[in-house]
Amino acid sequence: MNERLVVVDGVRTPFCKMGTSLASMGADELGRVAVNALLARTGFDPVLIDEVIFGCVAQPVDATNVSRVIALRAGIPQSVPAVTVHRNCASGFESFTQAYEKLVAGRGSVFIVGGVESMSQVPLLFKPSAASKFSHLTRAKSPFQKLAALAAFRPGDFAPRVGLNLGLTDPVCGLNMGQTAEVLAREFAISREAQDAFALESHKRAAAAREKLAAEICPVYERGKAVTQDNGVRENQTAEALAALHPVFDRKFGTVTAGNSAQITDGAVALLVMSEKKAAELGCAPLGWLSAYAYAGCDPKRMGLGPAFAVAKAQRASGLSLEQADIVEINEAFAAQVIATEALMKSDEFGKSMGLDRAIGSIPPEKLNVNGGAIALGHPVGATGARMILSGLKELQRRNGKRVLLTLCVGGGQGAAVWLERQ
Numbered sequence: 001m002n003e004r005l006v007v008v009d010g011v012r013t014p015f016c017k018m019g020t021s022l023a024s025m026g027a028d029e030l031g032r033v034a035v036n037a038l039l040a041r042t043g044f045d046p047v048l049i050d051e052v053i054f055g056c057v058a059q060p061v062d063a064t065n066v067s068r069v070i071a072l073r074a075g076i077p078q079s080v081p082a083v084t085v086h087r088n089c090a091s092g093f094e095s096f097t098q099a100y101e102k103l104v105a106g107r108g109s110v111f112i113v114g115g116v117e118s119m120s121q122v123p124l125l126f127k128p129s130a131a132s133k134f135s136h137l138t139r140a141k142s143p144f145q146k147l148a149a150l151a152a153f154r155p156g157d158f159a160p161r162v163g164l165n166l167g168l169t170d171p172v173c174g175l176n177m178g179q180t181a182e183v184l185a186r187e188f189a190i191s192r193e194a195q196d197a198f199a200l201e202s203h204k205r206a207a208a209a210r211e212k213l214a215a216e217i218c219p220v221y222e223r224g225k226a227v228t229q230d231n232g233v234r235e236n237q238t239a240e241a242l243a244a245l246h247p248v249f250d251r252k253f254g255t256v257t258a259g260n261s262a263q264i265t266d267g268a269v270a271l272l273v274m275s276e277k278k279a280a281e282l283g284c285a286p287l288g289w290l291s292a293y294a295y296a297g298c299d300p301k302r303m304g305l306g307p308a309f310a311v312a313k314a315q316r317a318s319g320l321s322l323e324q325a326d327i328v329e330i331n332e333a334f335a336a337q338v339i340a341t342e343a344l345m346k347s348d349e350f351g352k353s354m355g356l357d358r359a360i361g362s363i364p365p366e367k368l369n370v371n372g373g374a375i376a377l378g379h380p381v382g383a384t385g386a387r388m389i390l391s392g393l394k395e396l397q398r399r400n401g402k403r404v405l406l407t408l409c410v411g412g413g414q415g416a417a418v419w420l421e422r423q
Contacts, residue, residue: 005100006279006286007420008044010114010271010390011037011218014227015378021227022220022266023120027056027382028063030220030268031070031116037218038112038270039074046075048282050108052082053098055091055115056382058122058167059084066116076112089333089408090295090416091115092269092385097293097418099273109275115387116268117380122167124160133157164264170412173300177411178249181256181334184304188340192255195335196242199260199375202332203237206230206372212398213371216390232263232378260335265378269386287393288422291403292318296415304337306415307407308344312354314417322361325419326401329388330363331408332373341409342368370395384408389420396422 013034016022022030031054039046054067063069068082076082087094092115099111126134130153137149169176175183184190206213210229220227247254248261279286294314298306307330315321322328322345330338344350345360352358371391374384385408392404407417 002104004276004289005103005273006276006289007389007393008272008274008279008284008286009038009042010216010269010386011041012216012269012383012387012390013220013267014217015230015232015265015267015380015387016227017232017378018120018264018266021222021231022118025118025220025222025266026063026121027060027066027116027118027268028069028073030118030266031066031114031270032073033218033220034114034116034268034270035070035074035076035112038272042272044272046080047077048110049076049080049112050110051102052076052080053085053095053111053113055085055087055095055385057086057088057091057117058119060118060121061123070116087295087414087416088411089331089379089381090385090410090414091382092387092389093293093408093416093418095386096271096273096290096389100290103275109278111273112270113273113386114268114270115383115385117382118266119164119264119380120266122164125166127157127161130157168411170300170303172412175301176249177303177333178256178261180301180303181261181336182250182254183301184340185255185336188343190255190336190339194339195255195260196239198335198339199242200237200239202369202372202375203234205370206233206376207235209371213391216394230377232265233372233376256334256336260375262333262374262379265380267378267380267383267387269383269390271386271390287397288420290418291421292320292419294417298413298415300413303411303413304333304409305341305344306409306413307341307417308350308360308415309354310415310417311345311405311407312351312356312360314419315360316355318419320403320419322363322405325367325403325405326399327367327370327392327395328363328405329369329373329392329407331379331384331388332369332375333379333409335375337409385416389418393420393422396420
C-alpha cells in the first residue's frame with residue numbers, strides 16, 4: 001500500500017435487538033449519536049474532516065443519503081461532503097476501504113467513516129397494485145371519482161409487504177439468507193448440535209467480554225433512559241434452551257434456528273481515520289492501520305462461503321496468510337456459515353483453485369471470535385463491518401498483538417476481508 005490509512009479511534013452505540021431499546025430511533029439519529037460521541041471522546045476539530053462516509057443497507061426514505069444527514073446533525077460543517085455506501089453486510093467495511101481509496105487518489109486525508117442500521121424501522125410496503133389505486137385516489141377530484149377510486153380497493157390491497165423480509169431475500173437465487181445457511185448445513189453435513197454449540201460459545205464469550213466491550217460503547221439516551229450495553233447477549237444461555245428452538249427456514253428438515261443465527265439489530269458505529277502523515281502532524285496516536293483488503297464474489301446460494309473467497313484473494317494480493325493473524329473474526333451471520341467457511345479454508349483443493357499453493361489454513365478456536373460475534377452481539381447489517389474494525393483493533397491493543405483478520409459474508413454472493421496491523 002502506498003500510504004497508510006490509520007484508525008485513530010472509534011465509538012459505537014449499544015447494539016439492541018429489533019423492536020427493543022433503540023427501535024424508536026431512526027438511522028440518522030443513531031448515526032448522529034455515534035459521531036457526536038466520537039468527536040467528544042477524541043476532542044477532534046470537525047473543521048479538519050475532509051469527508052464523511054457511512055454504510056447503510058436499508059436507506060431511510062425520510063433521510064436519503066443518511067451519511068449527509070448524520071454529518072450535518074452532528075455539527076460537521078456544511079462544506080464537508082458526505083456519501084452513503086452500500087455493499088449489504090460489508091457496508092461498514094466499504095466505508096473504510098473507500099476512505100483509503102480516496103486517500104491514495106488525493107481526495108482527502110481525514111475521514112469519519114462507519115455504518116448504521118435501524119432494522120426496526122425498515123418500512124412495510126404496499127403492493128404495486130395497491131399503490132396504483134392510492135395514486136388514482138389522490139388524483140380523484142369530484143366526490144364521485146373519489147368514491148369510485150375507493151371502491152376499487154380490496155382487502156388484499158392492505159396486506160403489507162414486509163420490507164425486511166424482501167431485503168433479506170436474494171432476488172437472483174430466490175433464497176432468503178437463512179435458506180442459504182441451510183444449503184451450507186446440508187452440503188457440509190453440519191449438525192444442529194454443532195451449530196447450537198457454536199452459538200452457545202458466542203454468548204459465553206460475549207458475556208465474559210462485557211467489561212471490555214463497554215470501552216467502545218457510548219450511552220444512548222432514549223425517552224429519558226440511558227441504554228448502555230448490547231441487549232442481545234444472554235449471560236445464562238444454555239444448550240437446552242437452544243435445542244428447544246424450532247428451525248425457522250426449513251421447518252421440516254432444517255437445522256438453522258433463531259438461536260444459531262445472527263440477531264436482527266439496531267446500532268451505529270463511527271471511526272476517525274486519516275493518513276499516517278496527518279496523524280503524525282496532529283499528534284494523534286493510532287490504534288492501527290489498514291494493511292490489506294479484498295472483496296470477492298461467489299455463488300449467491302452459498303453466499304456464506306464468501307469469507308473464504310475474500311481471504312484467499314487478499315492473501316494472493318498481499319502475501320498475508322492466516323497464520324500471521326493474532327486474532328480472527330468471521331462475522332456470525334449463521335453458525336452453519338462460519339463452520340462451513342472454516343471447513344472450506346482447510347481444503348487444499350479450494351486453496352489451489354484460488355491461486356494459492358495450499359489450503360488457506362485452520363483457525364485455532366482461541367483466536368476465532370474471541371469476544372463472541374453477531375449471534376450474541378447482533379448484526380445491524382450496515383454497521384457490523386465498522387464494529388468489527390473497532391472491536392478488532394481494541395482487542396489487538398489489549399493483547400499487544402500485531403495483526404487481526406476480519407472477514408464476513410455478504411448477501412448476494414460476496415465476501416469481504418480486511419487485514420489490520422499495529423506496531
